[in-house]
Amino acid sequence: MTSYPVPDASGFVKLDAMENPFALPPDLAAKLGEHLAGVALNRYPAPRPDALIDKIKRTMGVPPDCDVLLGNGSDEIISMITVACAKPGAKVLAPEPGFVMYAMSAKFAHVGFVGVPLRADFTLDADAMLAAIAEHEPAVIWLAYPNNPTGTLFDDGAIERIIAAASKSLVVIDEAYQPFAQHSWMPRAGEFDNVVVMRTVSKLGLAGIRLGYLAGRPTWLNEFDKVRPPYNINVLTQAAATFLLDHVDVLDAQAAQLRVERGKLAAEVAALPGAQVFDSAGNFLLVRVPDASAVFETLLSARVLIKNVSKMHPLLANCVRLTVGAPDENARLVAALKLVLN
Structure with a gap:
């Protein structure tokens, strides 16, 4: 590697x-600097910053029956999900070409990775996905919405077919580029018992603070929280995000x-x-x-x-x-x- x-x-x-x-506009950047000056750098961060999580829920339209788990960027959330689902013989599945960290995290966790090629026009090959799900029974299915590096916004009907077929899988809908797609599965995050929605504030303009978040039913997020590194969201990231979400x-x-x-x-x-x-x-x-x-x-x-x-x-x-x-x-x-x- x-x-x-x-x-x-x-x-x-x-x-x-x-x-x-x-x-950021200069006046907002100055106010942010004043806010960060009051952060206690000598203390460990809150492992679960409730005020920030509540603000994310309100600002980003997280359904009331869903909880939120934070990560050091969505990269760490991908790693946490993969590690939590890793056991001998486990596999994860994703369309290809897609985000490289799905396969890399699988390799790190000694989990098998199954890539299903997109069609030539970069649309989702739903039939091939369903066949792969039936054959491999993956623990996790990654669906980037829209996809990187193709920019494709996969068909909602095809995604629904995959969710319905994935009775033994968790379907993670990765909405890293949601600010530019203006379409989202977030309102439906609590509708299914095998779906979670992952986002990041990086593409929204805050790549430097490294903050990702996962929304879904608490039964899933409680399990992923068990493999979350302690104090994984530093105090400056927590403070910056809490402040800037008021200026989204x-x-x-x-x-x-x-x-x-x-x-x-x-x-x-x-x-x-x-x-x-x-x-x-x-x-x-x-x-x-x-x-x-x-x-x-x-x-x-x-x-x-x-x-x-x-x-x-x-x-x-x-x-x-x-x-x-x-x-x-x-x-x-x-x-x-x-x-x-x-």
Whole structure:
């Protein structure tokens, strides 16, 4: 194995990690600084910060019959779920190509990973998923909604078929990019006895504080809490999130602007020779180009950092992933793409 690659982005237009490019407004940032100054750094954090959890429930529309479990980013929640369900012969299942941490966490926990290929257009192959569920009886099924790196928002009817067939499985609906999809399974999180919904505040504009959360029936979350590392959410993250959730309208406005920029960027890139842009419900675009390596290297020389995903899965041949940035960043991206695609 290799460690998770994070390239040095110093001096680059950073469009490789689906981050919100906008900073907090200066007055709000100043108030946040004053709030954080009062944090007791000499004390361990609350293992279960009730005030923050209650605020997440209210702000994010968590159903009243559901509880919330916090993680150090959704990456830690993925790890906790995998470890909690690990036993000899256990397997987890996910569509591919998908988020790499589903398979990596399975490997760390010595759990089998079953990948089910998407269709060529990156839609969910529900029949193949149902066949794999019947054959492997996975402990966990991961469904990213929308999917990374394709940006696909899987069909709700197909997801319902999977939930119904997964009588021996937990279905985790990963809504990391929900601010850009504007569709959610959160209102239905308590409707099923085998479904939980996972989110993060990273894509909303708070990637630096590393906070993910899982919503679902308490019977599930109580089990996952048993493998949660003690004090896993630090005091600065707790304080920052508690404060900023009172100003989530600022972050929602930034997400709305990025949705507009996504449409503009998709149109500009699609107009370039040889570029095929796939529909995206995230804050990124998957683009097939004649030569992904040449595109990546040309952009790198132009000090624009993107993600070359062409080797991740055969369905992603010659594909690159472009994060939607601020207007000036997108302009530099398109200018650099013209150098290689023309």
